[in-house]
Amino acid sequence: MRVFRFDEIDSTNKFLKEQNNLQDYDCVIAKTQTAGVGRRGNVWVSNEGMAIFSFALKEAENISLEEYMRLPLIAGISVLSGLKKIEYLDYKFKWTNDIYLDDKKLCGILVEKTKDFFIIGIGININNSDFGYAQDRAISLKNKTGNFYRIEDIIFCIINEFKRYFSEEWSFVLKEINSYNYLKDKEIEIVKYGESLGVGVAKDIAEDGRLIVEIDGQEKLFNIGEIHIRK
Incomplete structure (x- = not known):
């Protein structure tokens, strides 16, 4: 080093x-x-x-x-x-x-x-x-x-x-x-390529590093770099 x-x-x-x-x-x-x-x-x-x-x-x-x-x-x-x-x-x-x-x-x-x-x-x-x-x-x-x-x-x-x-x-x-998950249980807006995918509630970070978000009662996974989060 x-x-x-x-x-x-x-x-x-x-x-x-x-x-x-x-x-x-x-x-x-x-x-x-x-x-x-x-x-x-x-x-x-x-x-x-x-x-x-x-x-x-x-x-x-x-x-x-x-x-x-x-x-x-x-x-x-x-x-x-x-x-x-x-x-x-x-x-x-x-x-x-x-x-x-x-x-x-x-x-x-x-x-x-x-x-x-x-x-x-x-x-x-x-x-x-x-x-x-x-x-x-x-x-x-x-x-x-x-x-x-x-x-x-x-x-x-x-x-x-x-x-x-x-x-x-x-x-x-x-x-x-x-x-230490700052986003957990917070309501967030998911934006992908400038288009809103809706509002959901952030949950844990998954095993593969993706963020788990509950949208309309369903849990969805989002990749690092794939989305932009608006609180």
Whole structure:
């Protein structure tokens, strides 16, 4: 594991994707990011005071699509568990790739594929108070507690938690993820390709990583990336 540090970078994920000699768990950390993106190419505001980092995970031989779909979930529970070791608060995991605190976004996760590595990018609001366009919908640890945090301590704690969860039985990991399921029993609107599929009630995350939603009395499964959720 090598650690690359930058005061400013365009994208931590992009930096790792451009490396020709990646090693397992190589990590890049930046104070600010000028071209951060989230899922579906959405702009990810990346200001100083955040934990902005990405790390590489060597692709296992013959990895299945189902196993790939688990990675954002494993990353999510790793962030949540790591944060609890730093500051024990009521964090929630919002399927598929966010951590919430007090009904506001604390963390976003983006998993990408390059060559024979997965790149796991994470942005967490730690000591910052400027959330850009998401000012009313985001929160930081400092906002919540008034404390100041050592960002690299948090980053390495989360990576260690990821290593632990990645080696655990999936049934154990999924049970823990579901215990922090932010969407469970909430009424949500399901939107696919811009078209509303109706309103339903979110249930657990299924064994294959899909979200179970009860619509008109029937349980339906939705893939990561297949739908957009409106609360």
